Amino acid sequence: MIDKLVEKIKKTNAPIVVGLDPMLSYIPEHIQKKAFEEKGETLEGAAEAIWQFNKGIVDAVYDLIPAVKPQVAMYEQFGIPGLMAFKKTIDYCHQKDLVVIGDVKRGDIGSTSAAYASGHIGTVTVGSQTFHPFEEDFITVNPYLGTDGIKPFTDVCKEEKKGLFILVKTSNPSSGEFQDRIVDGRPLYEHVGEMVAKWGADCMGESYSYVGAVVGATYPEMGKVLRKLMPKSYILVPGYGAQGGKGADLVHFFNEDGLGAIVNSSRGIIAAYKQEAYARFGAENFGEASRAAVEDMIKDIDGALH
Amino acid sequence: MIDKLVEKIKKTNAPIVVGLDPMLSYIPEHIQKKAFEEKGETLEGAAEAIWQFNKGIVDAVYDLIPAVKPQVAMYEQFGIPGLMAFKKTIDYCHQKDLVVIGDVKRGDIGSTSAAYASGHIGTVTVGSQTFHPFEEDFITVNPYLGTDGIKPFTDVCKEEKKGLFILVKTSNPSSGEFQDRIVDGRPLYEHVGEMVAKWGADCMGESYSYVGAVVGATYPEMGKVLRKLMPKSYILVPGYGAQGGKGADLVHFFNEDGLGAIVNSSRGIIAAYKQEAYARFGAENFGEASRAAVEDMIKDIDGALH
Numbered sequence A, B: 001m002i003d004k005l006v007e008k009i010k011k012t013n014a015p016i017v018v019g020l021d022p023m024l025s026y027i028p029e030h031i032q033k034k035a036f037e038e039k040g041e042t043l044e045g046a047a048e049a050i051w052q053f054n055k056g057i058v059d060a061v062y063d064l065i066p067a068v069k070p071q072v073a074m075y076e077q078f079g080i081p082g083l084m085a086f087k088k089t090i091d092y093c094h095q096k097d098l099v100v101i102g103d104v105k106r107g108d109i110g111s112t113s114a115a116y117a118s119g120h121i122g123t124v125t126v127g128s129q130t131f132h133p134f135e136e137d138f139i140t141v142n143p144y145l146g147t148d149g150i151k152p153f154t155d156v157c158k159e160e161k162k163g164l165f166i167l168v169k170t171s172n173p174s175s176g177e178f179q180d181r182i183v184d185g186r187p188l189y190e191h192v193g194e195m196v197a198k199w200g201a202d203c204m205g206e207s208y209s210y211v212g213a214v215v216g217a218t219y220p221e222m223g224k225v226l227r228k229l230m231p232k233s234y235i236l237v238p239g240y241g242a243q244g245g246k247g248a249d250l251v252h253f254f255n256e257d258g259l260g261a262i263v264n265s266s267r268g269i270i271a272a273y274k275q276e277a278y279a280r281f282g283a284e285n286f287g288e289a290s291r292a293a294v295e296d297m298i299k300d301i302d303g304a305l306h
Helices: A002-012 A029-039 A043-061 A079-095 A110-120 A147-160 A173-179 A188-201 A220-229 A247-253 A276-281 A283-305 B002-012 B029-039 B043-061 B079-095 B110-120 B147-160 B173-179 B188-201 B220-229 B247-253 B276-281 B283-305
Strands: A016-020 A067-070 A099-106 A124-126 A129-131 A138-141 A163-169 A211-215 A235-237 A261-265 B016-020 B067-070 B099-106 B124-126 B129-131 B138-141 B163-169 B211-215 B235-237 B261-265
Touching (some): A002 A099, A043 A079, A043 A283, A043 B124, A067 A079, A173 B147, A173 B188, A188 A220, A220 A235, A247 A261, A247 A283, A261 A283, B002 B099, B029 B283, B067 B079, B138 B147, B163 B188, B173 B188, B188 B220, B235 B247, B276 B283
Parallel strands (some): A016 A067, B016 B261, B067 B099, B138 B163
Antiparallel strands (some): A124 A129
């Protein structure tokens, strides 16, 4: 799957991923109204609004981008109906040939990580039948439990040709509280980065590993160091746009081949119609606003890289 | 909710929690067969088998114990139908007046943690209506992202009188890879433990905080140190039984008031009928085997504490 991701990034010339993280407050009134008329002011109504909003955005931008990253929390908060919209979104994005990165940040002891791996990127067996329950292409994973919490995920990646992005240095303001603490003269995130490189070494695609890392756009200097520590790991870079990261900050997340990083924007794309720069489209044309925001993001990053 | 948990622990004299972590391989043939006859060898069939198994165990042990801890991964691996069985299990345990600890190990940047908190221990609003989507009483949380990833959970705890158990030192063999690394002369887990005490300080119930910690039974010496660092935090102790922890290892997880810890056993209770010690019950009477295993666990821990 890493090979497919790299190929699609080259083809679109867009090392970007659109974060499908729908808050109800991002969803235009007319979509919410219609969904609530059909399904009531219920969890099912919220899920329908989310699904229609996602579909509008995916339809508007799928030809410009290699991948999407639905954040499962935004669906899980609406319970079972919300998770049904998550699954529906994944399936629809597959139909559009997009690579789907499930931002689930799971991670647990071995047997439990194995269950998460089966459900999200692998298979489960029931009697004589086999199922792919959620069927993302990549998922994000939390490393706090160490190697035996990660191995079940890499095992499934090898079997299924799927991939991971493991949290190394997250984009949020307090990520340094534990991640930056100095261990043997270097910050903890560097040790985690080295382990990501190690875990990824026997999960190689053509030029990059199936095992990537998450490093926030908001910490460009740390990205520079981590880039060198994990030369074969793709870096998923959140924090661009609404969280404060800019194109110029991103240069050092990439390798000299112009590859090696994929930059996420969520709010900045999906709620573009609410920003002054794209207000001309209006809420009715939220998809076109998102398309314009994707085009601008591609230009911003391309400009920074060249 | 911490006050209810403490009260129920005192009443049952059982500082234990039964982990409802059903693997299909734990579920007796006759239950699987009936479920597959009704719903097919499908995700729905697996979910039905899980639900019937859980119900049998809960019915057999609910009067002996204060709490249950369903591990969401074991349900999530069966996709949407699995998660419906998770929700059904939570609701049924509430009917039996059990405290429900959702072992979800979520944790993300602030806005995302807020969504998880809403979905699991809080509420979401859709139009003019408010819902409690999963409605656990406590959930487990991963601290790797620091304070701004935790605060949305503690905020919801305060509003809803719910609680957390934050991962400090996990029970798995490789938990030391990052958690034991020395920072300023002390292992990282001690720093995390201090933060748990700090986060919990303004979330106090009568005698304990709503904000507890997870510390594995497999690391009793570390438990001893952490007990003192977090005197007001309840410690959820996994790793008893199948993972190798014994009653005698648990003494130092408790305070001198005999409270302050709750010990989880999953496989050791729910798959008791498969162990030699309880084989006499047979698969048909798996619930009674679980009841006997709970009684033995209560004795083991009570013996160690007195």
